[in-house]
Amino acid sequence: MTTRVRANGIEIAYETFGSPGDRPLLLIMGLGAQMIHWDEEFCELLAERGHHVVRFDNRDAGESTHLDDAGTPSSGGGSPYRLGDMVDDTAGLLDALGWESAHVVGASIGGMIAQEMAIGHPRRVRSLTSIMSTPGHAVAPPTEAAMAVLMAPPPPDREAAIRQALSTWETLGSPGYPMDRERIARIAGLGYDRGHDPAGTARQLAAIMASGDRTALLGEVTVPVLVLHGEADQLIPVAGGIATADAIPGAELVTFPGMGHDLPRPLWPDFADAIGELTASAER
Template structure:
């Protein structure tokens, strides 16, 4: 897969579909590699007429590790982001710079979880680069919304696996803890996904720095009130990691946004929901024309 330097950071990316079609940038969540955007999901978007781009955020996957930037791990895990070496706004600047380096003036953007937070930062700080936006299973940063169950938070903060086998089992356990109760879980696929991610890259400290960035970035609600870009907010009704109040608050803050709540969906992108999600993204993108 290709790499390029954007905003001073080396970023790994790949693409699907016709480069002559409108660009759609996918932004993944906390500690998650771009491969969590399933290739079949990416192809469904490409089949809707988009040139789909997915990438590894800074500090994760095959993008540049920032191990020279210290972070206070115990403090971060206790909810203190004061040692964060960067914020979500810096990660949004990476995404905007990636578009620039690819020769793309404006793009549709879709973000999941922390990726939705980064998309919100793009809406606030780089609106001129966006055609449309979609924030999936995310929240505004307001501490009053988007709460986690204790079980979901424990899954998020579980010790990093030390072997591929442990990674596979951890992936299954996490899927059971934060996944979609209304959709079937393919344990074999979840296990294989965990093993593949472990073998591709291991960045436990990158996860901590990204977690610190989320905590340190604060509440985006007032900034979101200024958004004029056509925006879609998607959230699972059964999300235990960032409960549905986070999505509702995001939609309430963004003028003329659309809210899609999917029954039975948790904090993942279950294949059974892909057609509805892809259609909603395409419909929202059409508002930009």
């Protein structure tokens, strides 16, 4: 069941899985993506490994607040907010949940937010898992094919949004794993219904571009860190994961052949096991 709370001056929609007595685990999704992109089955796998899981919609996505008055960022123009503001949203959500700290898992832009949170709010982060992310947007630039997907015009209606999602993941998905077209179409349709917002996605992208490189600051992170990355990622190539792990003392890097810029279902048990081992060791 979706719950909404006020945090950092906006409304954030979230859902929970597992027992409140288990290790708190916060999942942060990527660019323009919604909490439903953390599949319920994957969240249940994490819960089975001893976590109280929270997934949520970032600002400008899904059922959380959309900053419509900010408009669409123009090319070369400024950003109405930065990643640091999204970090403050996330910290505010922890406050609303009554969590002093949590194990934080972020994918893509979610990984960037999680990294900044470990830097700026170190006492709120028990462990950090950075998935298919990077310490800076210039570290691992997208391929030409991925950039074309990123810059594609927004779809005019729901059916077009589903077709575009299928086309997007044909390019950005994992070539080493079967493409689950039914799941992609279902989530694309649900996402369109929950909060389709191309301007909001553009504002999130502008926040990435307006935020600085984190490489030097990541050297100050002292919590246990796991970095997961696909070796076939075209949107944030594996160099981004390598750079993240290299920047953080003691970070563990695990790369996956054939994995692109998505979370292939056959790898969910591996991800859940690795995250569970990290959080359990951090608690000890």
